[in-house]
Amino acid sequence: MRHPVLKMEGISKEFPGVKALSNVSFELYPGEVHALMGENGAGKSTLMKILSGVYSPTQGTIRLKGKEVTFGNPLDAQRQGVSIIHQEFNLFSNLTAAENIFIDRPEMVGRFGRIQWSKMYDEAQRLVDSIGGGEIDVRKEVRHLGVHSQQVIEIAKALSFQADVLIMDEPSAALPENEVKKMFDVVNRLRAQGVAIVYVSHRMKEIFEIADKVTVLRDGAKIDTRGIEEVTEQSLIQMMVGKEVGQLYPVREQKQGQEAVLQVKQLSLDSVHHVSFELRRGEILGLFGVPGSGTHTIAERLFGLKRGTGEITIRGAAVKINSPSQAKAKKIAYVPPDRHRQGIIKPMSIRQNLSIPMLPQLSKYTVLDEARITEMSREYMEKLRIKAPNDGQSVDFLSGGNQQKVVIGKWLAANPDILILEEPTRGVDVGAKAEIYHIIHQLAQEGLSILLISSEMPEVIGLSDRILVLYKGTIVHEFAHGEADQEQLLQRASHPLSEGGHL
Amino acid sequence: MKRLLNVHEAPIILFTILVTLLFSILSPDFMQVENIRLILDQNITMFIVAIGMTMVILLGGMDLSVGSVLAVTATSVGLFLSHGIHPWIAAAMGICIGVLCGMVNGYFIAVRKIPDIIVTLATMYIFRGIAVGISGGTWMTNFPEGFRFFGQGNLLGISFPLFIAVILIAIFIYVMKFTRVGRRVYSIGGNGPAAKLAGISVVRTKFKVYVLTGLLVGIASVIFAAKVGSVQASTAGSGLAFEVMAAVLIGGGSIFGGVGTIAGTMLGVLFMGIVKNGLIISKVSPFWVDAATGFLIILAIVINTLQRIRQNKGKEGDLV
Amino acid sequence: MKKLTLTLLTGVLALNLAACGSTSGNQPGNGGKPSQGASGSDTRTYFINPKSIGPAYWAAAEKGAKKAAADLKVEVLFNAPTEADSSKQINMIQDMLTRKVSGIGVSPNDAKAVGPVFKKAKGQGVNIVTWDSDAPDTDRQYYVAPATDQEVGELLAKTIGEEIGGKGQVAFMVAGLGSQNQIAKSNAAKAYFAANYPDIEVVTTVASDDDQQKAYANAQNLLQTYPDLRGIIGFAGGEPPAAAEVVEQAVKAGTLEKNQVAITGIAVPSVVKNYIKNGTIKTDIIWDPGKLAYVTVYILDQLAQGKEIKDGMEIPTVGTVKVDGQNVFIGTLQVTNENVDSFDF
């Protein structure tokens, strides 16, 4: 009875020398949330790009509501009812929310080419309200809005085109855990309105929570489409990876000492108030909180990117950390959350990226000691299993996982005592994730003290020896090893008394 | 929205008022209707060229060639006049030459996608060479009475060039706020790739902006020639580009694009005009005029930067 | 590879263009002879170097230099940087020394800076004559000028002093605050006022940096700042027309009475013709830059042929010149309503 709103048949896509997709078929029905899964490189993004009009397929047909269509460009696809929300938002931070939704749209232009601002504001507010974004003022410039609000604007923009099909690429990646719930509310509303949603995510938990069906791609081919009730986490991973995967999280042996390497007392700055904790030798200390709770600010403070009050002691000695270089001198390392903006210098080579923090030690009278740099970069490429032909390769050409390993590697080379990891596996595929977890584990075994900040709860729970939960800038709870599960963690992080809103 | 706009330009407004007060105290002649009219009158060219430069800077570009375009246009108008062409036709032809220059810039920047600094640096040399070349090294002067109307005439009691400038400013404030072209300029400057995804033709918009800038410089140069009464191709408009750019940035524009308003820029021009006039009116030693002007420019930028820092503090959340 | 070729082609093309440009540009100057490489032993070549290229004054001078070239059957190269920049000017003189010209006529932007290059020229046996602006204490052989800066400055001061009746405020407009000939002339004028018109007060000196619009704005600001202003002296070619334009506009607008502000200065007659006819400028001081350049070429040619330079010597088309030591003076002209139409520059 029901007809698919979208039917892709026999889609193939070839790039010079590479076959990215071969003979993939895909059906999408109104009012369903269809998860699209696969490891990085499996062909997900190519398929999405074909669907959203960025690429045209080498072979195959796309039918929309029974009619065969071709998309000339993304705008064309949008006009025909297929919209995509990219992981990285395409918003104009200098323009208002309303204008972002209705940018360059003829329907907002009145007589004599005059843009009807009041109509635009009204309609934008109505759209945003309809998906539960009532608290957003559409007259505000986007740069003043938070991430969730920005996502709502993106969704509203897609809906403003009367989208039949909405593709969401890693929609939860940028969102705090409590706001993922809000996003699900929005998705559920859309589903109820009959919008078909393609949901792309690496996060298993979300898939089981929101999706109706799941399609798995591997090596450019479709493996299968199944109802969500027909699969388990383990079977999905197996479909994606194609073989049994080992344990994702290594077993932690409680080997850390009692000696406190880092002590923080009464740290206050921005939205962080009187935070005190200690990090022991060889310990992985999880720091969990929704964004805005202050976890990120603490990391920035410890690495000297921000200044504030409070006392920081390393091995019993009070230290001043007012700049990253001072932090580095105190043997603190920081793997920042945004790899592309803060972690790697793309056009530069692996060896240059790896050696950057260590150059003063790797040079004599500022002249670079090439032999030692080669030795060092070879060592860490091997140790972290960075896959590249040689260390002169530009990091731009590496996969996300390997890029992330470069970021970790450049700090390991600096031989730190304290390693702050923030979102160490963001945008990294399952295989690389497991590798990175093993690396983290091994580092702790070797005696490195690690502060782990992540918005992925399984990661925090699976790796940490202890977990501190932050809420509105203060530590509200401490879980010992093995004590926490996801529900409890989330509950503490979003505070029992006021569900949700962190604003 | 209005309130927000006011906040954005608040520091430069305050600073301008402060400088005005200072000059009023230093010299009783400063706050005279006559002098205010003089300041406006002296900066007509700047006002008009700055409209174009604002759009260019909003796109995230810059135009170093405006001074040379001014020279080429003014010189050709002078040539046309000396051949006895009717002033109105000569002016129209001159403006067309301005548009042509804009098209050259636009072609290389938008269509050939060569960085704007390189293109306009190159055309700065080229247009200047052409200007001096066609002038044959002589001055364009002794314009007919009919032509002087563009620079000195009166219309409904106010000076004609001022009238033109006000109309142009009004038109372009409207264009930037209420038309798709204007909003496209903001969107491209704010996030180029996203603008492309939204189906905005970056090429066409950029091209249009440079052509419009050429048009505006063309109009400005007719007024310039008619007002000053003589054109020396080798020096006319030299230093104009930097001065106008400074005005745009003082008026709250960002060199990275996307931020700024025509109204703000006009304030920036006014600020520079007030400084230059005020220093002379207050009988400051001529040796100090340039030094003081430079110092005030830097001060204005410092104030703008402080404002931007203050604004950014009001951000929601800490992930953005 | 294709693009690479294209780029190179462009470069070659540009250069060819340049070569063509030079040929056609020089032809009128040497009577239709091809210019390149023609500076062999049979043709004497002179490099005439003004302060910059562009101003009308120098364009008029170029005509005179080219005329001299035709009359004397020599080759004249007339070139300078586009801006009055001493370093670029000296680079150009050096390049010309390389070309082994027979003589060089320079209007130096900086009298001291040309010292070393003049010395070098002398070492190579190249004759150097300064014109329009002098470089004393260098190896130049002659200085060709209308009169000394002192005389010109005094003449200007005398003119304005008579026009305004010997008292009131006078403002000076100069091309550059750092330019020596401007300083010399304005100082002479000031000294003349102090000696002869003690009631004349020089209120200020403003500089336009050779920018017409700036000169214009300067004049506007002068009228605004000094309501009692009686006179303006413009010491360079761009200043009197700007001042006259502003005064005429103010008179028309009714903010200034006619003849309230007297203007004099140095300006090419064709540029100030209308202002003189309107009576805004009563007297303008000028000399024929063409004749100045003509004499320069003539003197260089005499030197090259080893002939003597004598006081009162007759130069064709120019007339007799006064030679005082190393200075050659052709005399100044006063442009007034009566004779303004008789000038062809």
Added chain:
Amino acid sequence: MSAWTSRLPLKGNKLIVQMLLLFVIIVLFSFLSPYFLTVTNIMNVLNQMVEVGLIAIPMTMIIISGAMDLSVGSILAFSAVCMGVAYERGLDIWISVIIGLLAGLLCGAVNGYLIARHRMQAIVVTIGMLVMLRGLVYVINQGRPISGFPDAFYFMGQQYVGGIPVNAIFLVVMFLLASFVMKKTRFSTYVYGIGNNEEVVRYSGISVVRIRFILFMLSGLFSALAGIFLVSRLASAEATSGTNIELDVITATLIGGTHIFGGRGSLSGTFVGLLIIVFLRNGLNLLGVSVLYQAVILGALLLLAVGNKKFNGE
């Protein structure tokens, strides 16, 4: 040369087009003018390119780091006049030179303080400094040129050693030194890093503020050096010297293949770019080509050659 340089994806050693262009210019002018390919002429050209060349060194670094310094010409004049005034007041010439250099450093420090420390837009700050310093030059000496320096001082700008101008030797040594720094030292990694992604460098525990500050200090210092060499060559310190020199410097840098948005470029490229423009100008001068055509040719070259993607080794 070493494994390091050959592995750098950034330092576009692809100067083929530039070299060819230079070659074509030299060959063409040799045919057109018998004086072009003479030792005196070449030494002349070398002597003339020193000021622009000296400033081009830090300018290349600054452009690679993603900024720009438009105030160099004014710093040049300011330092030259400071030196001149100091000498006039009776100080020893070499102490005056040091005062001139310190003046340049001070200007660079002001630029650096505002741009690096307070993250102001470089173009705007340096335009402001351009106007202000030029004004200050007039304040200091009322616009009079200063001259009458001792002969020992003129050695730097006017003398030849082994037939080569002293200042050209100095320039080449500086270029070699700077080239070494921009290839072999960690400073270069930082500069290229900042040009490509400033945040990463900051997050690597390196003080971006300090690197930027050093760059603008260098720019001030080299502009002052250029000023002193100019005075030595011309025997006169003038208020107008160095006007618009920034345009020549930037043109040479861009023709040399340095990317206007930073992250890419090389000093060897800049050196070749410099040779291209000075030989072009010199050749055209020798042919007696009017400067007007010269400007047009330079503009066309910039547009058609630098605008060409191949030219930048892309």
